Amino acid sequence: MLSYRHAFHAGNFADVFKHVLLIQLIRALQCKDKPFRVFDTHAGAGRYDLHSAPARKNREYQNGIGQLWDQSALGPELREYREQVRVLNPDGALREYPGSPRLIRTLLRPEDRLTLIELHPGDYPALKAEFTGDRQVAVHHADGYASLKAFLPPPERRGLVFIDPAFELRNEFDRLVEAVQTMHWRWATGMAAIWYPILDRAPSLRFQRNLQQLGIPAILCAELGLYPYDQPVGLHGCGMIVINPPWKLDETLNRLLPELLAALRTGEPGQIRLEWLMPAN
Numbered sequence: 001m002l003s004y005r006h007a008f009h010a011g012n013f014a015d016v017f018k019h020v021l022l023i024q025l026i027r028a029l030q031c032k033d034k035p036f037r038v039f040d041t042h043a044g045a046g047r048y049d050l051h052s053a054p055a056r057k058n059r060e061y062q063n064g065i066g067q068l069w070d071q072s073a074l075g076p077e078l079r080e081y082r083e084q085v086r087v088l089n090p091d092g093a094l095r096e097y098p099g100s101p102r103l104i105r106t107l108l109r110p111e112d113r114l115t116l117i118e119l120h121p122g123d124y125p126a127l128k129a130e131f132t133g134d135r136q137v138a139v140h141h142a143d144g145y146a147s148l149k150a151f152l153p154p155p156e157r158r159g160l161v162f163i164d165p166a167f168e169l170r171n172e173f174d175r176l177v178e179a180v181q182t183m184h185w186r187w188a189t190g191m192a193a194i195w196y197p198i199l200d201r202a203p204s205l206r207f208q209r210n211l212q213q214l215g216i217p218a219i220l221c222a223e224l225g226l227y228p229y230d231q232p233v234g235l236h237g238c239g240m241i242v243i244n245p246p247w248k249l250d251e252t253l254n255r256l257l258p259e260l261l262a263a264l265r266t267g268e269p270g271q272i273r274l275e276w277l278m279p280a281n
């Protein structure tokens with residue numbers, strides 16, 4: 001049964017991390033004139049009202065986008081991310097938060113396409129409504145993992161698969177490893193970005209070892225830990241695996257991750273990690 005609703009977590013520090021990185025990946029795809037396709041396999045509702053009852057329950061956005069909203073000394077990537085959120089909030093007060101679909105859509109050129117997949121019967125109609133009449137966006141009520149087999153490779157032959165699961169299932173990490181293998185068989189040159197939570201350290205490290213055993217080249221791992229891993233908080237941090245990352249993404253992240261950690265201002269000794277799990281050939 002699907003019980004996870006992203007509306008409770010929209011705009012939190014994990015969203016900031018994943019959406020800042022996502023913008024960097026799309027910007028890199030824009031460096032060439034040829035069209036690209038983005039797949040968002042776990043798309044959510046598309047956008048979120050931070051004044052809604054779910055968002056107000058724990059006000060997670062206050063430790064995420066809320067921290068960055070009025071900061072003056074942000075670097076260019078964080079400023080660009082905040083600008084994208086400001087587009088939805090023209091009066092300057094933070095209320096609407098773009099989910100990954102809205103964020104990606106804003107960055108498409110007229111020749112690019114976006115395929116969105118969402119399984120939850122509650123979030124799918126909102127997602128569908130958000131993009132009604134948009135000829136560049138296709139919205140599917142389906143399983144994100146099964147969709148990879150159906151849709152890859154795309155006719156454009158360049159682009160990104162963004163996988164941002166709810167981690168409700170005990171075997172989510174195993175499904176992700178299978179998804180990476182599927183992607184590699186069907187579209188070895190495509191870029192993939194996979195978000196994961198860091199609650200206990202062991203499962204995410206095991207996931208990374210399993211990815212290394214696939215023998216697929218060019219796997220970069222970026223992690224942001226907001227709280228020491230031995231503290232009894234729920235979500236200590238999160239990470240993103242990027243397969244076939246754009247040129248020099250590692251250099252950008254080397255500068256950006258410490259900036260992000262500082263901008264999120266928890267007062268805790270956080271940590272970052274940036275590591276090639278598999279080198280590029």
Ligand SMILES: C[S@@+](CC[C@H](N)C(=O)[O-])C[C@H]1O[C@@H](n2cnc3c(N)ncnc32)[C@H](O)[C@@H]1O
Nearest residue numbers: 042043044099100118119120143144164165166
């Ligand atoms: C973390 S949220 C996605 C947030 C979104 N990517 C964003 O950044 O705004 C995960 C979503 O995956 C959906 N989901 C869960 N299992 C799924 C599956 N097998 N296929 C597609 N969507 C699924 C959940 O309903 C939820 O909306």
